[in-house]
Amino acid sequence: MTFSSHTKDILFSxxxxxxxxxxxxxxxxxxxxxxxxxxxxxxxxxxxxSMQSGSVNHELMKYFxxxxxxxxxxxxxxxxxxxxDDVFQTLxxxxxxxxxxxxYKNKFLLLACDGSSFxxxxxxxxxDSYYDPNxxxxxxxxxxHLVALFNLLSQRYLDAQIQxxxxxxxxxxxxxxxxxxxxPPGTSPIFIADRGFHSYNVFAHAIxxxxxxxxxxxxxxxxxxxxxxxxxxDSFDVTVNRIxxxxxxxxxxxxxxxxxxxxxxxxxxxxxxxPDDSDAEYPISLRVLRFPIGEDxxxxxxxxxxxxxFPAMEIKSLYGMRWGIETSFCTLKHALGAINLHxxxxxxxxxxxxxxxxxxxxxxxxxxxxxxxxxxKKHVHQxxxxxxxxxxxxxxxxxxxxSPPDIEDLIRQHTLPxxxxxxxxxxxxxxxxxxxxxxx
Numbered sequence: 001m002t003f004s005s006h007t008k009d010i011l012f013s014x015x016x017x018x019x020x021x022x023x024x025x026x027x028x029x030x031x032x033x034x035x036x037x038x039x040x041x042x043x044x045x046x047x048x049x050s051m052q053s054g055s056v057n058h059e060l061m062k063y064f065x066x067x068x069x070x071x072x073x074x075x076x077x078x079x080x081x082x083x084x085d086d087v088f089q090t091l092x093x094x095x096x097x098x099x100x101x102x103x104y105k106n107k108f109l110l111l112a113c114d115g116s117s118f119x120x121x122x123x124x125x126x127x128d129s130y131y132d133p134n135x136x137x138x139x140x141x142x143x144x145h146l147v148a149l150f151n152l153l154s155q156r157y158l159d160a161q162i163q164x165x166x167x168x169x170x171x172x173x174x175x176x177x178x179x180x181x182x183x184p185p186g187t188s189p190i191f192i193a194d195r196g197f198h199s200y201n202v203f204a205h206a207i208x209x210x211x212x213x214x215x216x217x218x219x220x221x222x223x224x225x226x227x228x229x230x231x232x233x234d235s236f237d238v239t240v241n242r243i244x245x246x247x248x249x250x251x252x253x254x255x256x257x258x259x260x261x262x263x264x265x266x267x268x269x270x271x272x273x274x275p276d277d278s279d280a281e282y283p284i285s286l287r288v289l290r291f292p293i294g295e296d297x298x299x300x301x302x303x304x305x306x307x308x309x310f311p312a313m314e315i316k317s318l319y320g321m322r323w324g325i326e327t328s329f330c331t332l333k334h335a336l337g338a339i340n341l342h343x344x345x346x347x348x349x350x351x352x353x354x355x356x357x358x359x360x361x362x363x364x365x366x367x368x369x370x371x372x373x374x375x376x377k378k379h380v381h382q383x384x385x386x387x388x389x390x391x392x393x394x395x396x397x398x399x400x401x402x403s404p405p406d407i408e409d410l411i412r413q414h415t416l417p418x419x420x421x422x423x424x425x426x427x428x429x430x431x432x433x434x435x436x437x438x439x440x
Contacts (some may be wrong), residue, residue: 004407025087032082053337088354102153110152112325128164131325147173152323244282381415
C-alpha cells in the first residue's frame with residue numbers, strides 16, 4: 001500500500017469511527033441520520049472535505065459521477081443542517097493525532113500564528129459578519145476571520161479559532177490557542193507571530209503555559225508597550241523587566257525604587273492574571289531585539305527565549321520562517337478553493353473552513369512524505385505545491401472503486417527550481433465572493 005493510500009485510509013477510518021458515534025455529532029441524537037439516505041453521515045463528511053470551488057450542484061454531480069440518483073441540492077442542505085457545530089473540528093483533531101509534529105533541535109515546536117479573512121455570500125441578516133463600508137446595502141459584504149496555529153516544520157495546521165469579522169480579536173484568539181495547546185511530552189512550543197499579536201496578555205499566557213514566544217512589533221508599539229529606555233542604535237538585544245499593575249497610585253506600588261518599571265493596565269484592556277480592582281502586581285521579563293532586514297528597514301521582536309541558547313541571528317532566522325503560514329493561507333484559499341465557500345450561514349461557513357483545514361493537512365502530509373530533489377539541474381528543486389495539493393485533492397474524491405493515480409510519482413514529476421533571494425511586494429486585494437450562479 002502506498003503512503004497516500006495509507007493516509008487516506010486513516011482519515012476515512014476516523015470518519016467511519018465517528019459514524020458509529022454519530023449521535024454525538026448530530027443536533028437531534030437518535031433522530032438525525034437514523035434512516036438510510038443517498039447522502040448519509042459518512043458520505044456527507046467525505047463530500048464536504050473534498051468539495052472544490054464549483055456550485056454545490058456541480059460538486060454533487062462530480063462526487064457521484066454524474067449518476068442519475070445523485071442527491072439533490074435540497075437533500076444536501078437538509079442533511080448538512082443536522083451536523084453538530086464541532087463535527088469537523090473533532091475530525092480535525094483526531095486525524096492530526098496520528099501524525100506527531102516535527103521538532104526543532106529535537107525539542108522545540110515552531111508554531112506560527114496568523115489570521116486571514118474569508119469573504120462569503122452577502123447576508124445582511126448576519127450582523128456580526130456583515131460590513132457595509134459606504135452605508136449602502138448593495139456594497140456590503142460578509143467576512144469571517146480565521147486565526148490559525150501552524151507547525152512550520154511539519155507544514156500543517158494544529159488548531160484554529162474562527163471569529164466573525166465584527167468580533168475579530170486576535171489577542172484573545174492567540175491566548176485561547178496557547179491555553180488549549182497540549183504539547184507532546186518532552187517538547188516546548190515557540191509561538192511565532194507577526195505584528196498585531198503583541199500584548200502583555202499574550203506574553204503572560206505563554207509564560208504561564210511554560211512556553212516560549214517570538215512576536216514582532218513596530219518601533220512605536222514597542223516604545224508604547226515597554227517604554228523608551230532602549231539603546232539609541234539600529235541593532236540591539238536587551239532584556240527589560242516590567243511590573244504590571246491595575247493601579248496608578250504610586251502609594252500602592254510595592255517597589256517604589258523601581259517606579260520606572262511599572263506599567264499601568266486599564267480596565268478596558270484584558271489581562272487575565274490581574275483582576276480589575278486588584279492591587280496585585282505581575283512582574284514580567286522580556287527580551288527585545290532590533291535587527292536590520294534591508295538597507296533602511298528594521299524589525300523589532302519581543303521574546304522570552306534564552307539568549308545563550310538562541311542568539312540574535314538565530315532569532316532572526318526563526319522569525320523569517322514564519323512566512324510559511326502566509327504561503328499556507330495562499331494554498332488554502334486558491335489551490336484548495338477556500339476562497340469560494342458554499343453557504344450564507346456562518347455556522348456552515350465554519351464547517352467548511354474546518355473541512356478545508358482537514359483537506360490541507362491531508363495534502364500536506366502526503367506531499368511532505370514525497371522527497372523531491374534534482375541535483376543534476378542548475379537549481380535545487382522543490383515540490384510544486386499547487387500541483388501536489390490539486391493531485392491530492394483529486395485523490396481524496398475517489399470513492400467508487402476508481403483506479404487511483406500514483407500520487408507520489410505525480411508529485412515528484414512536478415517540481416520548481418529554488419531561486420534564493422527572490423522577493424515580491426505584498427499585494428493587498430479585496431476578494432469579492434463569486435456568486436453561486438457563476439460557479440462552474
